[in-house]
Amino acid sequence: MHIEGEPVIAFCYIGRSGDENNVCFLTRENLFVRYKKRLTSFNNNSIKEITFEHKLLLFPMVTGGIMAPLSIHALLNSFMNPWLMLSTMIAGLFLMYIGWEGTSTMTVSTNVKDYYFFIKNITPNLISFADYANVFIADNEHGKKFYFLMKRSEWEQTKASGIFKQPQPLLLYNWSDMAGKSHPADQILLAIDPVEADINISFITHPNKDKLRPVISHNIPVEHIMEVKDQI
Template sequence: MKPVLLKCFLGKSGDTKNMLILYDQLLVVICKGQRMDFPLSSIKALVVKRKKLIIPLVVGGIGTCLSWLALHLGWYDYYLNLMIVFLFFGWMYYGLMGRDALELIEGKIQHIFLITANQFVLNTFLKFTKERQFLMQSARGTLSFHLSTKASWEAQEQSTLYSHPSLETEGFIHTSYFSELQHTYNRYFQPFDQLILIGIDLSKVEAPVKVKEVTSRNAQFPHLYGKLNKSAIVFLRAVQGPEDLQMDSNISLISPH
């Protein structure tokens, strides 16, 4: 299973039938239990807009007109007709005011998903997704890698920041250049530990980064003196064995100077 970069609920918290899930290069929209996958490279626009509800608007408008006519002509009971007028008018007003909707444009296709999500949380998610799209299109800087346990990573799926216990105990998060990645894995982890491999563009990291020489390994290692902003992550993969540490050909590996 692919590791989740970030997720956001479109309704109440914990509603897995209405949510957004962002993977390495894929956005998944689950609306009313139906799943749709969108590669980030195919998304042209992703915004929240207020949408009028056509059916309540039309039915309410027609009902208001007819019930008002019945009231004017004296059909049926006066108070019953008056109540019906207000009922249809309220329905029409509800359709006119509309609801918030997530608008996703993929090529020439427009997808609309009605939402009740917390606006701040949703806007944070969308801003993060757009930054990731830009990052994927831009030139990558020097890559560094960090290995996280699957449990630790999944516990932080709803945050735009990633932390590691070493930040509290040592004051920084350990990362390795690709040349030292295999050695780091062999030294600190057991085969088939469930891990997440995180590829980090150091030029996008918001926390202070210092490259330190570790004499015992005769190598340099970037240290992150703060939480890692997930917008700096350019690579994300589940690791269940040493073979998963091999990079794909489309991942540029630039050696440190």
């Protein structure tokens, strides 16, 4: 998959699955956000982070805040048709409610300004995409890889066979999950780079159901698996 001539590392639908008019794409150089058919690009070097927020809608809140008290004042003083003023008051209160309820936003913070994309729901898919993109952008060398632990004895046997055989899905981790953490001496930290090796990474729902976790469920040639010597 390519976007604007660049190979896509990861992508995620902003709204419902399959909605090609609202999609995020991550490449080596840029983050592309297609929002309501309009494509916006952000150079990865200029992005601080991708976050999610809940924002109040100021326009309906302010408009309703003006309409409601004025209509109540007119209603109490019989300035105009009472039914019209009553309807205006209800409409104003409804606008204030909509503004107070607000909406969720995906925020792309750059060195220049913050860009807001209003979304209906913050899905686990979108959270996982943002987590991966943030790590990838902040630390390209480590962030683009996925990690897992394996017993050293089993790893030596695997290297001798030339194939990493995985009879059942193996849970992978992002660098942020593993960096700086110690592991048993009889285990080794290994990494795979799905971008360089063209390895198919699938995702399953995390037990707490608030995000997705990457897994591999097929055999991989050992030359695509790297031993991690440093844990920063």
